[in-house]
Amino acid sequence: MTTLFRNAFPNFMIDTNITPPVYKPGSCPLFSIPATALGVRPGIVNMKFPQVPASFSTSPAGLLDETARLIEEARSLYAQLVDRISPENATFANTILPLSQSENRLLAARKLFGFYNSTSTxxxxxxxxGRASVLFDAFDSETWMRDDLFRLVSNVVCNQEKENLSAEDAYYLRHKHQNFLRNGLGIAETKQRARFTQVQTLLREKALEAQQCINKSHGLWLSAEELNGFPRSALSTLKKGEAENEGKLWFPLTRAQIARALQFIEKESTRRKIYIANDNRCLENVPRLKEIILLRDESAxxxxxPSFMDLSILDKMARSADLIHNYILELRRKLRTAGQRELKGLLELKTNDRSNDPNISSEIDPKLYLWDYNFYKTILTKTRRNFDEELFSEYFPLEQTLAGIMEIYSSLFGLDFVEIPAESYSLLGKDHIMVWHADVSVYSVWNDETQGGDFLGYLYLDLFPRENKYNHAGHYGLVPIDQVSSNTTRFDLLFHEFGHAVHNLxxxxxxxxxxxxxxARDFVEIPSIMLENWWWEPSLIKNLGNHYSYLSDEYLNFWKNSNDANTEQPHRTIDSTLIHNLIQxxxxxxxxxxxxxxxxxxxxxxxxxxxxxxxxxxxNLSSKWNQLQKEVTLLSGPEADxxxxxWGHGSAxxxxxxxxxxxGYYSYPLGKAYAQDLFKTRFEHDPMSRKTALExxxxxxxxxxxxxGAELLKEFLERDVSITARFQELGLTTDKHV
Incomplete structure (x- = not known):
């Protein structure tokens, strides 16, 4: 990657093309392109790739045709199973294994096909x-409602003790049986079953419509004056208006742009305009989300x-919905005093700021609004904590930082990341489309020599924003592709997303x-949240940080054009004081x-x-969202006026x-608690311990x-996981476990 300082607004996507979970040597031809052409690390020239990189060459019609073919193939297999096998003769080998193999094939296709909805131009x-995802989901519902298949699976469950199953086989069998029950076959009454099926169909359609609405590009025209304070490097990327918008700039309502606007734009009226526009950009989703919530409740x-929350907890790590809610309430209660203290400090800053503005009456009682928080928090960290976030970010140009992060993950987990040069893509043939967009780069990933040196998969990096690309932090597990998408300028989140990629690899x-x-949804974030801690290690930050203006003449000229002529070029290496102030x-x-x-x-x-x-x-979902927002965050919205x-529809x-x-959103705050327990217990004393990382x-x-997931954490910690470390980290106390 040779992109000029594009980390101003990184919208990044990490994709891992992993070897099939049930891959057996010899089950597919080895990729015959010379290994050196596909990024094998120097000194290892005899390696071969056990799978061809995915080709992103499908057409809309081809995608839907292949979806229909795969579904019909699976439907035919299921018919053969029930015709050939009676319930009393059903075994794990003759029933469950064929079902799992069919499931693997469908899963590989549906995740790859669904991937385009968030990335394609x-x-x-x-x-x-989107339609393919609906078809696959509909086929799932059809499958889970088949009494004949359920009878076969139920008989295997009843007789599993005779089969001497492995722990993973038994776990899979329970998972399969539970899916039949929770997807409708636990409903005895015929009319209710039919209604359940109808509800699932409606849910799929409404969720797809809602996501498509969210993914649409939105924005507003703003004058240069309204954008005062917005970083120059970011300002230069905005589209200039013509005709009636002459002299204005198009401000796209992407997550990264909004974050920078709320952080740096000086005019409160502009920040307010952007915040409210963003909370009202999906108005058509307001009734749609209400219908989705109603359908979920009805299905449960x-x-x-008794509720959808109680249904959803079945496949979660947490033991009960009450325990989850109690943790969130306890965290909120214990943080309230500290939050009020933070609010008071920020309000003092705002009061002084307003008193210096002749256009604002001193009689107005200032409030800290939702669009004020990041702005005054940035001022606080820059003045009282002496931390300049914008200067700090200049020491972490994207390519350099990515290389450093890969080196850290390599050292910890015994991996090698080797970029596949774009000029090698043509070796696959003109019909093989190696990447879905020109911005995407590809890496081959291997175990290092201490871990056997074998091939693990492909890592795809899609790092920059574009229209209609998924506009939020997120992760998609795909087979053979794993995709993570985010819009952020925070490099602790790069550690986070690489954690997801490595988890799959x-x-x-x-x-x-x-x-x-x-x-389980409340487990998946824990490893990646824990790995964010490495960003806060001073020695690692020191090693990663080098000012971008020293990388090349091109970068130096870019820096000069982004600053006043009398501005002194920053030091090449990041100052230890700046790192210390970040940690504070x-x-x-x-x-x-x-x-x-x-x-x-x-x-x-x-x-x-x-x-x-x-x-x-x-x-009233919008009122509920806004009322809770005021109650919990302590920040005011237009309701205060x-x-x-x-006034807004943030939930939509x-x-x-x-x-x-x-x-399942509780997975983030609860996952943070569990992640900090893992880090503090096993890594804090030696974050770069290879032995601990390999364990x-x-x-x-x-x-x-x-x-x-709870069993895995207990094995690693040699005790039950605790929330205590998180409360201690925040300067709070508790003796509770969740």
Whole structure:
């Protein structure tokens, strides 16, 4: 990658093309392109690739045709199974294994096909990708509602003691049986079953529509004056207006751009305009999200559960919904005093700032608004903590930082990352499309020599924003591709996303459904959150940080053009004082940031755990979101100016509520607690301990979702996981376990 300082707004996507979970030597031809042409590290020239890199050459029609073919192939197999095998003769070998092999094939295709919906520049391919996902999901529902298959699986469950199954086989069997029950076959009454099937179909359609709305590009025209304070390097990337918008700039409502705007734009009126525009960019999702919540609640009650939250906990690591809610409430309660203290300090800054503005009356009682927090927090860290975040970021140009992160992961987990040069792509043939966009780079990933030197997979990096690309931090487990998407300027999140990629690359399981990050939702973030800690190690920051202006003449000219003529060029290496000041900001100025996560988690729990279906019908999601936001984060919105609680619709543009984290957003704050327990107990005294990291790889990462997550953490810690470390980190105390 040779992109000029494009880490101003990195929208990055990490993809790992992993070897098939059930791969056996000789089951597919070895890739015959010379290994040196595909990035084999120097000194190792005899390696061969056990799978061809994926080709991103599909068309919308081809994608849908292949989806239909695979579904029909699986449907035919299931028909053969029930015709050939009676329930009393069903065994793990003649029933479950064929089902799992079919599942592996479908999973490989559906994840790759679904990938285009979040990355393709073609609207036709994105639409086809979305339709393919709906078709695969519909076939899932059809399969889970088949009594004939269920009878076969149930008989295997009843007789499993006779089969001497391995622990992973038995776990897979329970997983398969539970899926039949939770997807409708636990409903005895025929009409209710039919309604359940209808509800699932509607849910799939509404969720797809909601996600497509969220992925659409939105923005607004702003004048240069309105954008005062916005970094020059970022300002230069904005599209200039023509005709009626002459003299204005198009401000795209992407996550990274919004974050920088709220952090640096000086005019409160502009920050307010951007914040409110973002919270109102998915108005058509407002009734759609309400319908989704109602359908989820109805499906849970049809299955006999008191709420969707209670249903969702079945496949989670946490033991009960009450324990989850109690943790969030305790965290919020214990942080409230510190949050009020932080709010007071920021309000003092704002008061002084307003008193210097002749256009603002001193009689106005200032409030800290949602669009003020990041702006004054940045001032606080720069003045009182003497930390200049913008200067700090200049020491971490993207390519250099990525190389450093790869080196750290290599050292910890025994891996080698080797870039495949773009000029080698043509060796695969003109019909083989190696990447889905010109910005994408590809790496081959290997165990290093101490771990056997064998091939692990491919790592794809898609690092920059574009229209209609997924506009939020997220991760997609794909077979044979694993995809992680984010929009951020924070490099601790690069450590996080690389953690997801490595989780997939090193995972070794028997069944694809359990591979890598295919774990319980409240487990999947824990390893990656823990790995964020390495960003805060002073020695590692020192090694990674070199000012971009020294990388080349091109970079130096870019720096000169972005600064005043009399500005002195920064030092080549990052100053230790700057690193120290960064470390000081980690926990002293971010309490309200933690409370923001508590707000989303509480909202998610509240809307999915109402006592009756009628209570769900009465919910005003936008008002609930905004009221909880004020109550939990302590920050004001337009309601403080008399505009009511329906001023914005933040829940309607929050993608995680419709695509995987429904009734599960608590996984972030709770995962942070568990992650800090892991780090403090096993890594804090020696973060670069290869021995401990390899044990973490073996015990926690390699099993993927093939074992209960709590068991993996207990084995690594040699005790039950605790939330104590997180409270201690925040300067709080507790003696509770969740």
């Amino acid at each position: 073609s609207s036709e391919l994105r639409e086809a990708s 009650r049809l299955l006999g559960f 090193v995972s070794r399981v028997k069944y694809a459904i359990f591979h890598g990050t295919s774990t 900001t980690r926990h002293t100025d971010g309490v309200i940031g933690v409370l923001k996560q508590c707000h989303i988690a509480e909202f998610d729990i509240a809307i999915h755990s109402q006592k009756t279906h009628h209570d769900v019908e009465l919910l 008399g505009e009511g609680w329906d 543009r929050f993608g995680l509520l419709v695509r995987g984290y429904e009734a 973490f790889r073996r015990v926690v990462l390699e099993p993927g979702g093939s074992r209960n």
